[in-house]
Amino acid sequence: MSEFKRISTTDAFNHLQQSAIFVDIRDLSSYQQAHIPNATHVDNQGIHDFLANAELEDIIIIYCYHGHSSLAAAHFFADQGFSNVYSMDGGFTAWQQDYPAVCENTMEE
Numbered sequence: 001m002s003e004f005k006r007i008s009t010t011d012a013f014n015h016l017q018q019s020a021i022f023v024d025i026r027d028l029s030s031y032q033q034a035h036i037p038n039a040t041h042v043d044n045q046g047i048h049d050f051l052a053n054a055e056l057e058d059i060i061i062i063y064c065y066h067g068h069s070s071l072a073a074a075h076f077f078a079d080q081g082f083s084n085v086y087s088m089d090g091g092f093t094a095w096q097q098d099y100p101a102v103c104e105n106t107m108e109e
């Protein structure tokens with residue numbers, strides 16, 4: 001059974017202080033420029049490591065650019081057995097509009 005839910009940026013924001021894992025599936029340079037604090041960048045190369053280290057009960061919030069690709073990714077994660085998977089509506093574009101101060105980058109590191 002594969003089920004995931006959709007989550008608004010507001011509800012996702014409320015998960016920031018909790019133990020949710022934010023997964024950024026955009027391309028690496030977009031991630032490096034700006035991402036949700038502590039988000040993990042996961043691509044096709046990194047997905048196996050990620051899956052090996054995550055717990056099936058973890059709360060996983062996936063986002064892309066606009067909230068379309070993350071639906072397919074959330075479906076995939078749910079298919080792997082994760083029970084708390086969310087696709088963030090509006091993607092990082094919406095997040096940046098709603099929470100412009102709550103972004104970090106890894107360009108200088």
Ligand SMILES: O=S(=O)([O-])[S-]
Pocket residue numbers: 064065066067068069070091
């Ligand atoms: O990243 S996107 O599929 O929402 S354009």
